[in-house]
Amino acid sequence: MSADAPLPHEMVIDGRYQLVAQVTDWGVGECWRARDVEAHTRVMVKVLPTIAPSDARRAGEFASLARRLVKLEHRGVAKTLASGVVQGRPYLVQEYLDAVSLGAALSRARTAMKLLEPGMLANLIDRA
Numbered sequence: 001m002s003a004d005a006p007l008p009h010e011m012v013i014d015g016r017y018q019l020v021a022q023v024t025d026w027g028v029g030e031c032w033r034a035r036d037v038e039a040h041t042r043v044m045v046k047v048l049p050t051i052a053p054s055d056a057r058r059a060g061e062f063a064s065l066a067r068r069l070v071k072l073e074h075r076g077v078a079k080t081l082a083s084g085v086v087q088g089r090p091y092l093v094q095e096y097l098d099a100v101s102l103g104a105a106l107s108r109a110r111t112a113m114k115l116l117e118p119g120m121l122a123n124l125i126d127r128a
């Protein structure tokens with residue numbers, strides 16, 4: 001969990017991204033559902049812990065990673081739209097994907113498998 005205080009609800013980052021609701025503290029930082037007030041779309045803002053001004057190496061690594069993520073395009077990866085620093089904390093803005101988390105999907109799959117009769121799974125696999 002981040003030692004930084006959570007960003008305030010409704011804060012606007014970079015004059016454009018308004019924080020709506022904190023989705024989770026994902027262990028590396030905060031993840032927020034947000035609104036792009038210019039494009040009128042939902043986005044996801046991921047905010048990492050503060051980088052000390054004296055830690056130029058770490059700041060450079062984040063900037064380099066952010067530039068690569070903006071160029072990355074794949075249907076299985078949320079598009080990174082922007083990046084920057086707010087209150088000394090690096091952030092990424094990504095497209096909002098209204099989807100089920102991997103953990104929830106796996107939990108559902110385990111539950112569904114428990115409901116199958118013992119021989120049904122083997123039959124399903126044989127047919128695939």
